[in-house]
Structures are given as C-alpha cells and as structure tokens.
Amino acid sequence: MAHEISTEALKDKLLNISYSGVYAQFHPEQLLDLYNEVSNFLSINSDSIDVTELFNLTELRFYLAILTHHDVDSKACLDRLTDQFGRDRSQRIKILQSIYLEAMGDNEGAKLLLNGDPDELDLSRRLVTFSRNSSDPEEYIACLKFYLDVQPSDLITWAELADQYQQLGHYERAIFCLQEIIQQEPFAYNIFYKIGLNYYYLYCREFSPKLEKKDKVLESANILRKARDHFLRTIEICETYSKAWLGIYLVTKAPINDVLRAKYKDNSAMGQLLSENDKLREVSAKKFTDLSGIDEATLKSDLSVSATPSA
Amino acid sequence: MSSFAFFLIGGLLLAHSGYSSYELHQFAKEFGTELKSIPSDITLETIAGIMIVVIAAVGSINKASKLSINNEIVPPQNRYLKEIEMKKATKEHETIGINDYQGFESRISFIDIQKKRNEFSDWIKKEKHD
Numbered sequence: 001m002a003h004e005i006s007t008e009a010l011k012d013k014l015l016n017i018s019y020s021g022v023y024a025q026f027h028p029e030q031l032l033d034l035y036n037e038v039s040n041f042l043s044i045n046s047d048s049i050d051v052t053e054l055f056n057l058t059e060l061r062f063y064l065a066i067l068t069h070h071d072v073d074s075k076a077c078l079d080r081l082t083d084q085f086g087r088d089r090s091q092r093i094k095i096l097q098s099i100y101l102e103a104m105g106d107n108e109g110a111k112l113l114l115n116g117d118p119d120e121l122d123l124s125r126r127l128v129t130f131s132r133n134s135s136d137p138e139e140y141i142a143c144l145k146f147y148l149d150v151q152p153s154d155l156i157t158w159a160e161l162a163d164q165y166q167q168l169g170h171y172e173r174a175i176f177c178l179q180e181i182i183q184q185e186p187f188a189y190n191i192f193y194k195i196g197l198n199y200y201y202l203y204c205r206e207f208s209p210k211l212e213k214k215d216k217v218l219e220s221a222n223i224l225r226k227a228r229d230h231f232l233r234t235i236e237i238c239e240t241y242s243k244a245w246l247g248i249y250l251v252t253k254a255p256i257n258d259v260l261r262a263k264y265k266d267n268s269a270m271g272q273l274l275s276e277n278d279k280l281r282e283v284s285a286k287k288f289t290d291l292s293g294i295d296e297a298t299l300k301s302d303l304s305v306s307a308t309p310s311a
Numbered sequence: 312m313s314s315f316a317f318f319l320i321g322g323l324l325l326a327h328s329g330y331s332s333y334e335l336h337q338f339a340k341e342f343g344t345e346l347k348s349i350p351s352d353i354t355l356e357t358i359a360g361i362m363i364v365v366i367a368a369v370g371s372i373n374k375a376s377k378l379s380i381n382n383e384i385v386p387p388q389n390r391y392l393k394e395i396e397m398k399k400a401t402k403e404h405e406t407i408g409i410n411d412y413q414g415f416e417s418r419i420s421f422i423d424i425q426k427k428r429n430e431f432s433d434w435i436k437k438e439k440h441d
Contacts, residue, residue, distance in 0.1 A: 006375065013378040020409045021419030022380065024427075028434035063419070067427050069435075095420070103424050122420070129421055159415040181415060187397065188412040238401035238410075 007045060014038060015053060018060040023067075035064040039073070055081065062096060066103045074100060091122040098126060121151055128157075137168060155181045162194070171202040189237040193244050196230030199223055200247060209255050217264065220256055225273055227251055228280075242291035248284040249299075252277040317367030324360030328353050380408035 014037070017023055023034060038061045046054055058077050065074035078100055085093050094113055101110040107130065114127040124147060131143040144161045148154065162177035178195045181188060207220035228251040234244035257277055264270045289296050331353050339346045374387040385406050394400040404410035 009375060009378045009384075013380065013382075016407070016409050017380060020413035021417035022409050022413050024417040024419050024422050028431045031431065066424065068431055069428065099422075099424055103428060125420055129423070132423065156414060156418050156420060160418050160421045163418075185412065188415060189401065190410065190412050191415060235398070237397055238405060239398045240402045240405045 010037075010041060011045070011049060011053065011057075014041060014057055014060065018056050023060075023064065028068075031064060032068050035061070035068045035070065038064060055084065059092075059096065063099075066099060071104070074103075091120050094120075094123055095126050098123075121154075124150070125154070125157060137164060140164060141168075153184070155184060159191075162198075166194075166198060166201075169201075169205070171198045171205070174198045175202075187237055189234045189241060189244075192230050192234040192237070193241065193247070196227045196234065196244065196247055199227035199230060200251065203227060203254070203256075207254075207256050209259060211259075214264070217256070217259060218267070218270070221260060221264075221270060221273060224251055224254060224256060228277070240291055242288055245284050245288040245291065248280055249288055252281040252284065314367045314371035317363055317370065321360050321363030321367055324356055324363065328356035328360060331356070377403075377407060379406060 017034070023031060026034065038057060042054075042057055042061060049057075058080055062074050062077035062081070065071070065077060078096055081093055081096060087093070087097075094116075098110040098113045101107075101113065111127065111130055114123040116123070118124065128140075128143045128147050132140045141161065141164050144157060144164065148157055148161065151157070158177045158180045162174040162181075165171070165174035165177065175195055175198045178191050178198070181191050182195070185191070203220055203223045206216070206223060211217050211220070228248060231244045231247040231251065234241050235248070257274060260270050260274055265274065285296055285299065288294070289299060332349060335349070335353070336346070369391075372391060374390065376387065377385045379385050385403070388394060388399075388403050394402075401410065
C-alpha cells in the first residue's frame with residue numbers, strides 16, 4: 001500500500017496535522033511513528049517543497065521530537081527556525097524556545113522568556129500554563145479567567161477553561177464556556193457534542209431512581225432533553241459523528257425514561273419527550289453500530305456495565 | 312487517456328477552422344471581393360472545436376485521494392465538487408480524522424509538555440520491558 005501514497009498526499013496530511021495540532025492527543029506509539037514519518041519526509045523532500053510548508057513541518061518536527069525525547073533533534077529544529085526568523089521578533093519562535101526550556105526542566109528560564117512584554121498575548125497565554133499544578137486546580141482556573149478578562153475572544157482558552165471545569169465537575173460552568181465558543185463558531189459540531197456531554201454528566205449527577213420530588217425529576221428530564229438536543233445538533237452538522245449517536249442512544253436508554261413513563265406520562269411535555277426518545281432509540285443504535293462497527297448485542301451488554309459515553 | 316484524444320480532436324478542429332478562415336480572407340483579398348460574412352461551416356467547426364475542448368477539460372479533472380491520519384487512503388467523496396449540505400460535506404473530515412474545529416480539542420498552546428514527555432518515557436520503558 002505504501003507505494004500508492006503520493007508525496008503530495010503525505011505532505012497534505014502532515015500539514016493538516018501540523019495546523020490542527022491533533023498530535024497533542026496522540027498515544028506515545030502514534031507520536032513515535034509520526035515523528036519518524038516527518039523526519040523521513042523532511043530528509044527526502046526538504047528541497048522540493050514550498051518554504052512556508054518546510055518551516056511549518058519543521059515546527060511540527062520540533063514538537064514531535066520534544067514529545068518523543070529526541071532532544072538533540074529538537075534543538076536542531078529550533079536552531080534552524082531561530083536562524084531563519086530571528087530570536088526576538090516572533091512570538092511563535094519564543095514559544096518554541098520556552099517549550100524547549102520547559103522540556104529540559106528549566107521552568108524559570110522559560111517563564112522569563114515569556115514574561116517580557118504584556119502586549120504579546122500569545123506569550124501571556126503560554127505563561128498561564130505554568131500555574132497548572134495538580135494540588136490546586138483552582139489557581140490555574142483563576143489564571144485562565146484573568147487571561148480571558150484581557151482577551152475575551154480567545155476561543156481556545158475558553159475551550160481549555162471548559163475542560164478544566166468539566167474535570168472538576170462544574171458542568172454548568174463548562175457549558176457556559178463552551179457556549180462562548182458557539183457564539184463565534186456556530187458550526188463547531190465537536191463543541192455541540194461536548195455541551196451535550198456536559199448536560200449528560202449533569203443529569204447523571206442530579207438524577208437517581210430514588211428521587212421522589214416531582215420538581216427534581218422534571219428538572220432532570222429537562223437537563224436530559226438539553227443533552228439530547230445538543231447531540232442532535234451535532235448530527236445535524238455532521239451525520240457521521242459516531243460519538244454523538246452513542247450519546248443519543250444513551251439518552252434514550254437512561255433510567256429516567258422508565259420513571260417518567262410510570263409516573264408523569266400525562267404531563268404533555270414529558271409525554272412528548274418520551275415519544276421522541278422512543279423514535280430515536282432504534283435509529284441511533286443502528287447508526288452507531290453502522291459507524292463504529294460494534295454490534296448491537298455488545299453495545300447493549302456494555303451499557304449495563306457503564307452508562308457514560310467517552311469524552 | 313480519452314480526454315487526451317478529445318483535446319487532440321478539439322484542437323485540430325480549432326486549428327482547421329482558423330486555417331480555413333485565413334484562406335478565405337486571402338482569397339477575398341486577392342480577388343478584391345468583399346466578404347459579407349464567414350461561411351457557416353467555419354463557424355460551426357469553431358463551435359464544435361471549443362465544445363470538445365471544454366468537454367475534455369471537464370473530463371480530465373482528477374481529484375487526488377487524501378490520506379487519513381491513520382495512513383488510510385481516502386478517495387475523494389465526489390468527482391467534481393464538494394457536497395453542498397453541511398452534514399454531508401463534513402463527512403470527509405470524520406473519515407480523515409481531522410475536522411475544522413480540531414484546535415478546540417487539541418489546544419496545542421496549552422500542551423503540558425512535561426506530562427506528555429513522562430507519558431512517553433513510561434510507555435517506552437514498558438515496551439522495552441516486554
């Protein structure tokens with residue numbers, strides 16, 4: 001198969017990976033493979049590709065070398081980039097330098113590099129990450145909020161803040177942050193999925209089958225409806241997003257459906273919710289099994305073990 | 312290959328109609344007659360030539376396949392244009408594995424370098440151990 005892959009397609013793939021930063025979520029094995037791929041590609045093709053592409057790929061190689069402990073090579077990439085673009089003029093280069101120092105364990109040096117000019121917002125944003133420590137997550141959140149006060153339109157930071165809130169279980173706050181992103185990027189379907197997921201987690205926390213109070217049950221049902229509607233919005237924008245189909249399936253299988261059916265069927269809003277969920281159950285199960293290759297029996301048996309979709 | 316044949320035929324027709332027109336004008340100049348219009352066969356030949364070249368050009372469009380992040384070859388969804396409906400146009404992103412909004416999930420500017428490096432060294436140790 002390898003001989004069929006054209007250089008152009010490989011280059012496009014690597015550039016795409018570089019722009020999207022998707023390697024931040026890669027497994028170590030994938031990282032190592034990708035590092036080898038980029039190094040080979042650059043050693044063969046560095047003369048024949050466009051200069052912009054060359055430096056974008058060199059930056060990618062730098063990150064991958066750092067992440068895979070190829071420290072000598074990462075230094076070589078960094079030197080190549082600083083020779084080309086100068087040491088002080090570009091924020092992007094300064095960030096690379098600080099990341100190199102951070103990886104070598106020189107956190108103070110890295111902070112000093114980022115601390116220079118408060119107008120250089122990208123550097124301030126990177127500086128925020130130094131407040132991250134496992135013992136006090138609130139401090140990191142406070143720093144993120146401080147940065148967002150200065151730069152409220154920075155969507156990536158909103159996403160980071162949402163992630164932090166989600167980890168701490170502040171689902172409502174996470175949803176608020178994600179909605180800030182939706183305001184500027186109304187078609188960001190992965191964000192709609194995340195909002196749905198946060199509503200689902202919120203429902204899981206609020207509802208238990210022992211709940212007696214009518215208000216509480218109806219409130220949980222409303223949260224669940226919001227989760228379902230956000231998953232559906234994801235599907236509306238991208239119909240092959242399998243995680244959202246699984247989310248819908250979980251919503252329709254949630255234990256609250258039985259409680260509603262037994263006690264609150266006469267409530268018109270709840271009646272509608274139940275009938276919609278009934279319609280969606282089979283469709284979502286079928287779509288999810290088609291897309292993911294997991295067969296329906298496994299899906300149903302797995303659900304009885306754990307009832308939360310993956311993040 | 313077939314589009315090459317079309318290009319050739321279309322090109323020959325165009326060249327021939329041009330030459331015919333040239334000959335006609337030479338003839339008219341020589342004998343001092345005034346041409347009212349170009350004969351319809353030359354016009355028709357020109358139109359036919361242009362149409363065949365256009366058909367060849369459209370036929371020779373060949374979108375390249377893409378690579379997914381797992382190195383699978385993803386053939387183009389449609390031969391000519393992208394899908395109009397958003398829910399179908401975004402299908403390609405999911406097969407490739409990178410969508411337009413990936414940055415919100417990867418957040419490379421917030422990457423925890425030390426943690427990722429430790430993860431990697433743990434993995435490498437485990438691999439060597441096995």
